[in-house]
Amino acid sequence: MKGFILSFRSEFYKSRKTAGFWSAVILPLLLCLLIFAGFYSRSDKMVMEPGMMLWVQFSGAILGVMGSLLLPMLIVFIGYSVNSIEHKADTWKTLFSLPISKFAVYSAKYFYALFLVFLCLTLFVLFTVSFGNLLGMIKPELKFHDYDMSGVLSQLYFKLFLSSLGILSIQFLLSLLFRDFLKPMGIGFVATITGVILVINQWKYDYLFPYSHPMLALSALPQHHSHAAGSNPISVDLFTQEIYVSLIIAAVVFIAGYFIVLKKSVK
Amino acid sequence: MVISTDGLTFDFGNQTVVKSLSLQVPEGSIYGFLGPNGAGKTTTIKLLLNLLQTQQGSIHIFGKELKSNRLEILAQIGSLIEQPAIYLHLSGKENLLNRALLLQIGEARVNEVLKIVHLTDAAHKKAGQYSLGMKQRLGIALALLSDPKLLILDEPTNGLDPNGIIEVRELLIKLVSEHKKTVFISSHLLAEIERMATHVGIINHGELLFQGSIHDLEAMSKPAIQIETDNTIDAANYLTRNNYTVTEVTDTHIFVPYTTKQQMGNINKLLNDMGYNVYSIIKQHKDLEKLFLDITQNA
Numbered sequence: 001m002k003g004f005i006l007s008f009r010s011e012f013y014k015s016r017k018t019a020g021f022w023s024a025v026i027l028p029l030l031l032c033l034l035i036f037a038g039f040y041s042r043s044d045k046m047v048m049e050p051g052m053m054l055w056v057q058f059s060g061a062i063l064g065v066m067g068s069l070l071l072p073m074l075i076v077f078i079g080y081s082v083n084s085i086e087h088k089a090d091t092w093k094t095l096f097s098l099p100i101s102k103f104a105v106y107s108a109k110y111f112y113a114l115f116l117v118f119l120c121l122t123l124f125v126l127f128t129v130s131f132g133n134l135l136g137m138i139k140p141e142l143k144f145h146d147y148d149m150s151g152v153l154s155q156l157y158f159k160l161f162l163s164s165l166g167i168l169s170i171q172f173l174l175s176l177l178f179r180d181f182l183k184p185m186g187i188g189f190v191a192t193i194t195g196v197i198l199v200i201n202q203w204k205y206d207y208l209f210p211y212s213h214p215m216l217a218l219s220a221l222p223q224h225h226s227h228a229a230g231s232n233p234i235s236v237d238l239f240t241q242e243i244y245v246s247l248i249i250a251a252v253v254f255i256a257g258y259f260i261v262l263k264k265s266v267k
Numbered sequence: 268m269v270i271s272t273d274g275l276t277f278d279f280g281n282q283t284v285v286k287s288l289s290l291q292v293p294e295g296s297i298y299g300f301l302g303p304n305g306a307g308k309t310t311t312i313k314l315l316l317n318l319l320q321t322q323q324g325s326i327h328i329f330g331k332e333l334k335s336n337r338l339e340i341l342a343q344i345g346s347l348i349e350q351p352a353i354y355l356h357l358s359g360k361e362n363l364l365n366r367a368l369l370l371q372i373g374e375a376r377v378n379e380v381l382k383i384v385h386l387t388d389a390a391h392k393k394a395g396q397y398s399l400g401m402k403q404r405l406g407i408a409l410a411l412l413s414d415p416k417l418l419i420l421d422e423p424t425n426g427l428d429p430n431g432i433i434e435v436r437e438l439l440i441k442l443v444s445e446h447k448k449t450v451f452i453s454s455h456l457l458a459e460i461e462r463m464a465t466h467v468g469i470i471n472h473g474e475l476l477f478q479g480s481i482h483d484l485e486a487m488s489k490p491a492i493q494i495e496t497d498n499t500i501d502a503a504n505y506l507t508r509n510n511y512t513v514t515e516v517t518d519t520h521i522f523v524p525y526t527t528k529q530q531m532g533n534i535n536k537l538l539n540d541m542g543y544n545v546y547s548i549i550k551q552h553k554d555l556e557k558l559f560l561d562i563t564q565n566a
Contacts, residue, residue, distance in 0.1 A: 010369050017356055091352040094409070097316045098369055099342035265319050 003100035007108030008115075011082065015112075020081025024120040027074060032127035035061050036135060043139045051146025058135070058144075059128050059153055066124065067160060067218040068196055072167055072211055075117060076188035079171030080181055082113045087179045106261050110254060113172055117164060121157045128153055155236040156218070163217035163242060166210030166249035167191075173257040177264075207242040210249050216242040269294045269417055269449045270315065274324035277310055277473075284310045286473040287324065292451055292466065297443050299460030299481075300453040302470035303563055308453040309349060311470070312421050315451075316346055328417070345415035347423055351406025355395035359386050359405050362394055363412060370413050380408040383438065399426035407435065418442070420452045424459060436463045457559040471563040488558045490525040492534065493551045497544040505541055506534065525550050 015021045039046070039058060046054060086092050095105050129150045136144025167188075174184035188211075195211030199219065206212045217240070270292035277285040285307045292298045302308050313319045315326060317337050326333040328340045353362055363377045381387045384404040389397065394405060403426050410418055418439075424432045440463050442448040454460050460467065467484050469477040477484065491514065496502045503516045506523065511534065515522040523534065531548060538545050 006369050006371065010365055013361075013365050013368060014354055014357065085354065089352055089354045090350065091354065093313070093316075093318055093348050094346075094352040094366075096318055097341055097344070097346055097348075099338045100369065101338060263320075265313075 003104030004108050004111075007100060007105050008112055011108055011112035014085055015082065018081060018085065020078055020085070021116065023074065023077060023081075024116045025123060027070070028120055028123040028127050031062055031065065031070075032124070032131045036131040039135055039142075040139065043135075043142055047141045049143070051143040052149075054142060054144055055132060055147050055149040058132050059149060059156075062124065062128055063156065063160075063218055067214045069192065071160065071164055071214045072188065072192040072195070074120065075164055075167050076171050076185055076192075078113050078116045078120075079168060079188075080175045080184055082109055082116070083172070083175040084181065102262060103258060106258055107254075109176075110169075110172055110257075113168060114165070117168060118161055121161050125150070125153050125157045152236060155238060159217045159236060159238055159243065160214055162238075163213035163246050166213055166246040166253075169250040169253035169257070170210060173253055173260070176257065177260070207245055210246060213242045213246045216240075268292060268327070269296075269329060270298075270451060271327045271330075272315075272324060273327075275311070275314060275321065275326065276323040277307075277314060277319065278322060279310075284473050285314065288470070288473070288475050289478075290468060290475070291478065292449065294449055295443060295447055296465045297439060297450045297452065297463050298466045298468065299457075299464030300451060300468050300470065301455070301457055301460060301559065302453075303455055306455075306471045306563075307473040308455075308470060309421055310473075312346075312348060312419055312451075312453060315419060316341070316344065316348070318348075342413070343416045344419060345410035345413055345417070346419040346421075347406045347410045348419075348421045350425070351402050351409065353394045353397075353402055353405055353409075355393065357394060358391050359394050359397065359401075359408075360390040362405060363408060366409055366412055372412060376412065376414070380411050383411060384408040385434070400428060400431050403427055404431070407438075416448060418448060418450045418452075420450065422454055423452060424454070432459065439463055469559065469562050476562050484558070485552065488552055490550055490552050492523045492525050492531055492548060494521040494523065494534065494538070494548045495519060495546040496521070496538060497546070502538055502541075502543045505538070505543075509537060 012021075035058065038061075046057075049057070086095060096102060098105070132144050132149065136142055171184055171188055174187060178184055191211040195206075195209055195213075196215060198206040198209055199212050199215045207216055268291050270290055272288055272290045275285055275288040275290075276283065288307075288311060290300075290311075300308055300311070310319065314321060315328070315333075317333055321334065329343065331340060333340055354365070357365065360377065360381065363380065364374065366372075367374065367377050378387070381390050384407055386401065386404055386408065389401060394402065397405065403423065407420070407423055410420065424435050427435065436459075439450050439452070443450055443465075452460065452464070461481065464481050466480050467477065468475055477487075494502070499516055499519065499521050503513045503521045506521070507513055511523055513521055513523055525531070531550065535545055535548050
């Protein structure tokens with residue numbers, strides 16, 4: 001456990017000045033800022049909307065982009081960046097000749113990638129809620145303050161996080177095995193597009209394909225809401241079948257990856 | 268023995284890179300592991316660090332079997348393999364601090380090793396801007412960081428200028444003599460090794476061709492008398508007629524196997540009496556470099 005914590009801290013120390021780390025911070029900030037600017041400029045058209053609908057539109061705009069394309073691509077990039085740092089510096093040999101078990105080194109790296117995705121999605125929740133409230137503050141005619149979305153958003157993003165774990169494991173392993181960017185990137189990109197197409201065409205077994213999971217996780221939501229009486233008109237069903245599949249794939253690939261690392265000669 | 272391997276064999280596909288290697292590295296030695304490029308040196312070193320899985324044979328380090336005592340053994344080894352492994356986007360000191368974090372070593376030791384390798388002034392410069400020699404020195408600093416009992420260095424003086432080479436050599440000699448460390452150092456240059464090594468192993472095509480102390484190696488090279496005269500060919504013929512064995516004649520020199528001082532005097536007198544001008548006559552050890560070439564090429 002000590003080896004794991006040391007390795008995890010080292011992962012942070014190494015990556016804190018790289019694009020991989022900052023992309024996880026800047027992406028949510030930038031995206032939320034853009035949507036914020038969009039809403040701000042056409043606020044007059046939304047004066048009539050009730051608070052809940054405003055929040056749904058505001059966060060939906062961000063979620064829509066994230067769920068289908070951006071999240072898988074971000075994961076491709078994060079999976080690549082935590083591994084490329086060692087490929088580039090030729091440091092696999094030193095990592096695996098440290099007096100730290102190979103499992104600790106491997107799993108710390110994996111969980112660091114996981115942490116980056118988690119951080120990114122947490123920031124999405126944080127920025128969405130803060131920018132929404134900010135919008136309500138500087139444009140009081142928009143009734144953002146009538147409704148609190150943070151609980152639902154947290155659940156939604158957590159679901160998105162769970163749904164992305166399958167992709168993360170696969171991309172992590174690909175980036176660990178291949179030194180160049182193009183292979184994991186190309187495979188990830190093609191698979192993501194395939195995933196989107198499968199969901200759009202409502203293929204019967206799309207829940208088995210990990211790159212479809214983020215989109216499925218979101219599409220399970222009721223798209224339009226009647227203003228029925230009830231304290232919580234939007235409910236998130238966290239554990240749907242694609243989430244289970246995602247978790248199973250993540251676990252299997254993670255364990256298989258460890259055995260590949262054990263067998264693999266270090267260049 | 269600090270390192271002891273028995274029948275170590277390693278194949279890449281169907282090519283045998285290391286053949287039944289039996290290394291014996293005594294404690295407190297500087298063991299020069301010599302061989303031409305591609306002889307199997309780096310593969311051997313990777314086996315010693317468990318970066319490659321042992322296929323046949325066994326490896327014992329500090330008297331313990333490597334695979335079953337991996338972490339305990341690795342904790343006492345500092346290594347530098349091929350080109351140093353450095354994060355180029357971090358400064359030299361950050362590279363060391365990162366390793367110190369993993370090894371649970373304080374910052375004081377980081378500053379100490381920076382001083383040892385003369386990188387204190389460049390400590391905050393990005394490693395990507397370091398010269399080849401500076402990177403190499405940072406690599407050595409990383410290997411020294413944990414104050415290990417055994418240093419395994421693969422071509423550590425690659426890219427260093429003559430001053431740098433001398434510094435590394437003196438540092439290693441000091442580590443062994445004052446701090447009782449053991450150094451296992453590979454190189455393809457004998458000249459670099461012979462000035463510091465106490466023991467030598469010579470490898471080519473994966474096979475160990477020679478192993479022993481540096482004195483054993485020197486003893487293998489028989490001394491010769493090197494004679495410089497105004498007419499080497501005639502003088503050589505004259506010596507042959509007088510029952511001396513001439514091993515080699517060049518445009519400028521004659522070589523005769525050395526036996527005694529008296530023999531040298533006799534040759535000198537003989538040539539002078541016949542009217543040959545003897546410009547110089549000296550006893551010479553066969554160049555170790557040449558010996559090294561002989562050993563590796565005759566295999």
